[in-house]
Amino acid sequence: xxxxxxxxxxxxxxxxxxxxxxxxxxxxxxxxxxxxxxxxxxxxxxxxxxxxxxxxxxxxxxxxxxxxxxxxxxxxxxxxxxxxxxxxxxxxxxxxxxxxxxxxxxxxxxxxxxxxxxxxxxxxxxxxxxxxxxxxxxxxxxxxxxxxxxxxxxxxxxxxxxxxxxxxxxxxxxxxxxxxxxxxxxxxxxxxxxxxxxxxxxxxxxxxxxxxxxxxxxxxxxxxxxxxxxxxxxxxxxxxxxxxxxxxxxxxxxxxxxxxxxxxxxxxxxxxxxxxxxxxxxxxxxxxxxxxxxxxxxxxxxxxxxxxxxxxx
Amino acid sequence: xxxxxxxxxxxxxxxxxxxxxxxxxxxxxxxxxxxxxxxxxxxxxxxxxxxxxxxxxxxxxxxxxxxxxxxxxxxxxxxxxxxxxxxxxxxxxxxxxxxxxxxxxxxxxxxxxxxxxxxxxxxxxxxxxxxxxxxxxxxxxxxxxxxxxxxxxxxxxxxxxxxxxxxxxxxxxxxxxxxxxxxxxxxxxxxxxxxxxxxxxxxxxxxxxxxxxxxxxxxxxxxxxxxxxxxxxxxxxxxxxxxxxxxxxxxxxxxxxxxxxxxxxxxxxxxxx
Numbered sequence: 310x311x312x313x314x315x316x317x318x319x320x321x322x323x324x325x326x327x328x329x330x331x332x333x334x335x336x337x338x339x340x341x342x343x344x345x346x347x348x349x350x351x352x353x354x355x356x357x358x359x360x361x362x363x364x365x366x367x368x369x370x371x372x373x374x375x376x377x378x379x380x381x382x383x384x385x386x387x388x389x390x391x392x393x394x395x396x397x398x399x400x401x402x403x404x405x406x407x408x409x410x411x412x413x414x415x416x417x418x419x420x421x422x423x424x425x426x427x428x429x430x431x432x433x434x435x436x437x438x439x440x441x442x443x444x445x446x447x448x449x450x451x452x453x454x455x456x457x458x459x460x461x462x463x464x465x466x467x468x469x470x471x472x473x474x475x476x477x478x479x480x481x482x483x484x485x486x487x488x489x490x491x492x493x494x495x496x497x498x499x500x501x502x503x504x505x506x507x508x509x510x511x512x513x514x515x516x517x518x519x520x521x522x523x524x525x526x527x528x529x530x531x532x533x534x535x536x537x538x539x540x541x542x543x544x545x546x547x548x549x550x551x552x553x554x555x556x557x558x559x560x561x562x563x564x565x566x567x568x569x570x571x572x573x574x575x576x577x578x579x580x581x582x583x584x585x586x587x588x589x590x591x592x593x594x595x596x597x598x599x600x601x602x603x604x605x606x607x608x609x610x611x612x613x614x615x616x617x618x619x620x621x622x
Numbered sequence: 623x624x625x626x627x628x629x630x631x632x633x634x635x636x637x638x639x640x641x642x643x644x645x646x647x648x649x650x651x652x653x654x655x656x657x658x659x660x661x662x663x664x665x666x667x668x669x670x671x672x673x674x675x676x677x678x679x680x681x682x683x684x685x686x687x688x689x690x691x692x693x694x695x696x697x698x699x700x701x702x703x704x705x706x707x708x709x710x711x712x713x714x715x716x717x718x719x720x721x722x723x724x725x726x727x728x729x730x731x732x733x734x735x736x737x738x739x740x741x742x743x744x745x746x747x748x749x750x751x752x753x754x755x756x757x758x759x760x761x762x763x764x765x766x767x768x769x770x771x772x773x774x775x776x777x778x779x780x781x782x783x784x785x786x787x788x789x790x791x792x793x794x795x796x797x798x799x800x801x802x803x804x805x806x807x808x809x810x811x812x813x814x815x816x817x818x819x820x821x822x823x824x825x826x827x828x829x830x831x832x833x834x835x836x837x838x839x840x841x842x843x844x845x846x847x848x849x850x851x852x853x854x855x856x857x858x859x860x861x862x863x864x865x866x867x868x869x870x871x872x873x874x875x876x877x878x879x880x881x882x883x884x885x886x887x888x889x890x891x892x893x894x895x
Binding site for chain 2: 363399
């Protein structure tokens with residue numbers, strides 16, 4: 310039987326009149342990386358804050374590692390780690406001071422803390438560990454924040470947009486650590502992200518949240534397969550003429566105007582290419598570039614919500 | 623995917639466990655104490671202001687006051703030293719740093735750890751207490767340099783510092799209450815306004831007898847009047863248990879009010895979550 314470590318039932322949170330989370334049901338299994346995907350303001354961080362006991366639900370229930378988030382908050386705090394959206398670190402403390410303090414907050418001795426600092430070496434730049442955090446780059450801060458959240462070897466790790474604003478190299482470092490934590494130590498990871506690529510790369514299962522509600526859930530490949538379509542990305546000079554030309558083509562399911570190209574959903578991409586090109590050519594539309602690709606999570610999000618995720622820095 | 627990261631494959635079995643109240647308190651306090659010398663802008667004015675008023679008040683009022691109310695024994699420099707101490711320690715706190723913690727999210731990081739909630743505030747006050755004791759030292763040295771002496775000796779000097787530091791600690795409840803309630807650095811800075819009625823509607827510049835009747839009435843309700851009296855007694859009167867007792871009682875009453883406000887504000891902030 311699969312061990313569920315996070316379970317929510319009709320979880321809600323309101324801020325005054327605004328309902329930020331509207332009846333979220335989740336079941337995250339032990340040992341998985343669960344990606345919580347959605348645009349800014351979808352309610353991801355609010356859900357996380359309820360699960361890590363920083364915010365009380367206004368309705369519904371949530372249990373983490375078997376404890377209720379309201380009644381069992383103390384027990385939950387001992388066993389979870391969390392790196393929140395903005396790497397929240399005291400700028401006038403050194404990296405070592407922050408990590409040792411973090412260890413002490415979780416009851417670790419100085420020796421245990423120093424052992425953990427050594428063990429988390431992949432996230433820590435030792436030549437900077439005795440410098441004030443104020444001198445760290447964004448990537449260094451984010452990795453130190455992650456190291457701080459791991460000081461006490463948590464069973465369950467919450468990462469709230471862990472790579473937002475990071476350069477590609479730092480992003481890959483964080484991804485590798487997340488994968489290693491999960492694969493080598495069995496740490497369950499609940500990861501929120503607005504980056505589709507991140508969810509695709511890391512998550513065993515993805516929950517898609519929009520406007521405070523879960524609109525889809527499953528393994529990334531299953532979600533993409535569920536759309537049942539390939540996508541033709543076609544660069545043309547005259548979008549209006551192209552859309553009109555494709556309206557009556559039988560193999561075309563849906564046409565969307567992207568920022569630089571038309572996105573044409575078709576059931577069988579390889580078979581549909583010739584029909585689409587012929588239709589465009591007949592209408593006098595010049596095809597500058599055509600790419601056939603499988604659907605992305607962005608396409609899944611579009612299918613489920615009617616919108617694309619707008620990523621903010 | 624390529625990577626230059628080597629992830630450790632062996633890890634210790636270190637596990638989180640609840641720590642005691644005192645360990646939580648010391649963990650929070652250590653960070654706050656470390657931060658004090660790193661933010662000299664937070665305490666340097668507290669050294670300048672008392673020294674300035676000490677010198678200026680003596681220059682302006684020494685000749686007017688000495689010998690008039692209490693005969694030849696009255697020494698205005700001794701009279702002014704407790705005022706300088708009160709000016710040095712009133713309003714000194716880590717409240718602005720607490721606001722920074724709240725606004726940057728570091729306070730959330732502390733809250734999601736198993737640390738007890740009360741030490742999050744009391745730990746800052748431990749650092750405040752150590753700072754106000756440290757601030758008393760140069761002010762006393764200044765007093766000794768200009769000829770102030772302690773009629774109660776070294777022990778009296780220690781009690782003198784302790785009363786000043788306890789007053790400073792009692793007062794910190796106000797800025798902490800504002801910090802926790804508003805999380806606004808400007809609001810915390812404006813808490814300095816509370817300092818004025820406490821510090822000036824009292825015997826900070828001249829003895830009670832010199833005050834106009836209306837101000838004398840107000841001064842009698844101002845706890846600083848009794849704190850100053852108690853501290854002054856250690857300089858000039860020898861051991862006066864009544865004056866010292868009233869000073870400690872005044873500190874206790876003000877501390878009870880301000881710290882209650884701070885605790886309520888802490889509870890309110892935790893309840894927001």
